[in-house]
Amino acid sequence: xxxxxxxxxxxxxxxxxxxxxxxxxxxxxxxxxxxxxxxxxxxxxxxxxxxxxxxxxxxxxxxxxxxxxxxxxxxxxxxxxxxxxxxxxxxxxxxxxxxxxxxxxxxxxxxxxxxxxxxxxxxxxxxxxxxxxxxxxxxxxxxxxxxxxxxxxxxxxxxxxxxxxxxxxxxxxxxxxxxxxxxxxxxxxxxxxxxxxxxxxxxxxxxxxxxxxxxxxxxxxxxxxxxxxxxxxxxxxxxxxxxxxxxxxxxxxxxxxxxxxxxxxxxxxxxxxxxxxxxxxxxxxxxxxxxxxxxxxxxx
Amino acid sequence: xxxxxxxxxxxxxxxxxxxxxxxxxxxxxxxxxxxxxxxxxxxxxxxxxxxxxxxxxxxxxxxxxxxxxxxxxxxxxxxxxxxxxxxxxxxxxxxxxxxxxxxxxxxxxxxxxxxxxxxxxxxxxxxxxxxxxxxxxxxxxxxxxxxxxxxxxxxxxxxxxxxxxxxxxxxxxxxxxxxxxxxxxxxxxxxxxxxxxxxxxxxxxxxxxxxxxxxxxxxxxxxxxxxxxxxxxxxxxxxxxxxxxxxxxxxxxxxxxxxxxxxxxxxxxxxxxxxxxxxxxxxxxxxxxxxxxxxxxxxxxxxxxxxxxxx
Numbered sequence: 001x002x003x004x005x006x007x008x009x010x011x012x013x014x015x016x017x018x019x020x021x022x023x024x025x026x027x028x029x030x031x032x033x034x035x036x037x038x039x040x041x042x043x044x045x046x047x048x049x050x051x052x053x054x055x056x057x058x059x060x061x062x063x064x065x066x067x068x069x070x071x072x073x074x075x076x077x078x079x080x081x082x083x084x085x086x087x088x089x090x091x092x093x094x095x096x097x098x099x100x101x102x103x104x105x106x107x108x109x110x111x112x113x114x115x116x117x118x119x120x121x122x123x124x125x126x127x128x129x130x131x132x133x134x135x136x137x138x139x140x141x142x143x144x145x146x147x148x149x150x151x152x153x154x155x156x157x158x159x160x161x162x163x164x165x166x167x168x169x170x171x172x173x174x175x176x177x178x179x180x181x182x183x184x185x186x187x188x189x190x191x192x193x194x195x196x197x198x199x200x201x202x203x204x205x206x207x208x209x210x211x212x213x214x215x216x217x218x219x220x221x222x223x224x225x226x227x228x229x230x231x232x233x234x235x236x237x238x239x240x241x242x243x244x245x246x247x248x249x250x251x252x253x254x255x256x257x258x259x260x261x262x263x264x265x266x267x268x269x270x271x272x273x274x275x276x277x278x279x280x281x282x283x284x285x286x287x288x289x290x291x292x293x294x295x296x297x298x299x300x
Numbered sequence: 301x302x303x304x305x306x307x308x309x310x311x312x313x314x315x316x317x318x319x320x321x322x323x324x325x326x327x328x329x330x331x332x333x334x335x336x337x338x339x340x341x342x343x344x345x346x347x348x349x350x351x352x353x354x355x356x357x358x359x360x361x362x363x364x365x366x367x368x369x370x371x372x373x374x375x376x377x378x379x380x381x382x383x384x385x386x387x388x389x390x391x392x393x394x395x396x397x398x399x400x401x402x403x404x405x406x407x408x409x410x411x412x413x414x415x416x417x418x419x420x421x422x423x424x425x426x427x428x429x430x431x432x433x434x435x436x437x438x439x440x441x442x443x444x445x446x447x448x449x450x451x452x453x454x455x456x457x458x459x460x461x462x463x464x465x466x467x468x469x470x471x472x473x474x475x476x477x478x479x480x481x482x483x484x485x486x487x488x489x490x491x492x493x494x495x496x497x498x499x500x501x502x503x504x505x506x507x508x509x510x511x512x513x514x515x516x517x518x519x520x521x522x523x524x525x526x527x528x529x530x531x532x533x534x535x536x537x538x539x540x541x542x543x544x545x546x547x548x549x550x551x552x553x554x555x556x557x558x559x560x561x562x563x564x565x566x567x568x569x570x571x572x573x574x575x576x577x578x579x580x581x582x583x584x585x586x587x588x589x590x591x592x593x594x595x596x597x598x599x600x601x602x603x604x605x606x607x608x609x610x611x
Binding site: 035134135137138141142143144145146149150153154156226230233234237238239240250253254257260261264267268270271274275276278279282283 | 329331438440441442443444447450453539540544562563567581585586
């Protein structure tokens with residue numbers, strides 16, 4: 001007796017080199033997209049400065065130094081200092097760590113819950129699907145940042161809870177996306193073939209259906225990281241996110257507001273940092289969407 | 301058509317029940333004693349005990365929810381622990397302000413966003429197209445609260461054109477509405493452009509053109525209605541984003557709306573008001589989506605006969 005599952009997997013392994021060229025095609029297309037490359041450059045700068053922050057700036061982001069409070073941008077303090085004499089530039093550099101962390105972790109939370117639920121819901125259909133869809137309907141009835149606010153209200157403030165809240169708020173997006181993709185490939189010939197050969201459902205979903213959903217998931221995740229960063233900064237701004245003395249950009253903005261007339265560098269620059277980081281992710285997301293869409297690839 | 305509308309209405313019922321359960325759960329899930337949370341930080345032990353009895357907190361959750369829902373349907377959302385006034389009164393004062401802000405932002409977004417999108421699509425790759433699409437990229441990325449502060453700095457502090465906060469005249473409305481509407485403007489411009497380009501590339505447009513129709517007629521009579529379908533969908537979803545964004549914008553501009561009431565209440569642990577504010581924003585969003593789906597069916601008659609999977 002030969003193992004049917006192994007046979008099929010061996011067959012699907014044959015297509016691996018083809019997937020490779022597909023990846024290279026996407027990258028070639030992406031590389032020619034000037035806006036996407038600009039986005040990549042912006043993100044590289046943020047990631048590098050987040051990693052090497054202690055090497056770039058000599059100042060501690062949370063150390064108070066009343067002697068140098070309220071300074072305007074100068075050669076010593078590139079972006080000035082705040083009311084406690086903390087170096088604004090250092091705080092923004094270290095803030096990149098917090099924002100990137102929140103962005104990636106909350107999206108990971110959303111994916112870990114949303115993707116499997118969406119896949120199972122689309123694959124099995126029936127009552128399970130109906131139940132999941134109704135739950136998702138309820139979650140998306142809370143518009144935009146509101147669901148994250150509700151979750152933070154229940155869990156309490158703080159960076160970790162913001163990650164969980166924003167993660168939960170992005171679950172519906174993944175569930176719907178993956179469910180839609182699964183529904184569209186479920187009836188394809190190769191899935192029926194795999195079923196006819198007696199391959200288990202889990203294996204079919206993971207090895208034969210999910211690879212087809214990967215493109216949309218990656219594109220959506222790029223945009224979702226941008227949204228997560230915006231929401232987290234919004235929660236920080238409202239006082240529901242990171243707490244003092246963490247150098248979180250949204251929090252810095254709302255604290256700096258009181259000094260807007262005398263020291264507007266305390267609100268301008270953290271805002272610009274959020275803006276550029278979100279822009280970076282959005283530009284790459286746009287680029288990848290175009291690169292993965294064969295229709296637009298032909299157009300250009 | 302009517303069948304579809306009724307089915308769509310029925311579909312909203314479980315959503316509304318679910319929303320009410322989640323809002324009901326806010327207080328029950330908070331770590332600690334719900335009675336203390338509702339009564340307020342400085343309440344006397346006797347008052348906390350009374351709240352516990354009023355809310356039947358010693359009963360099962362299903363009994364509590366039943367009482368909560370019955371009260372809710374009678375328009376009773378409890379009292380603010382901060383002001384002692386009924387939550388419904390607080391909301392009734394604030395909600396029209398949020399509605400005014402969000403609708404003004406939406407109108408701005410529709411007018412500017414759609415015009416820019418249509419012009420961009422008809423004059424593809426022109427200077428206007430490139431400039432407005434770049435502006436749209438920036439508009440989506442800018443955090444709404446930061447944008448609001450920058451507007452205050454420029455138009456209130458430096459130029460003195462508009463007041464930096466509060467409510468009263470139309471001049472108070474300009475900056476918050478522009479701030480809130482900018483991201484939606486950007487998104488509508490992008491969607492309108494790509495949707496118009498899609499439609500303009502279709503065969504029936506080529507036919508219309510080859511019949512010798514004036515370009516204006518082709519664009520506005522033949523292309524626009526079909527191009528609008530994705531735009532209307534986005535508008536509905538965007539209204540939700542606007543309601544969510546209103547929370548931030550209202551905080552920046554001291555606009556006395558439901559969003560700011562909610563944030564203040566969260567920080568003051570005034571949970572009955574938080575519940576009410578969350579509930580009214582969610583209810584309103586469900587209503588908007590209902591209306592959008594009906595408009596959607598009107599724009600595209602095929603939907604009526606299709607499956608019920610109309611998202």
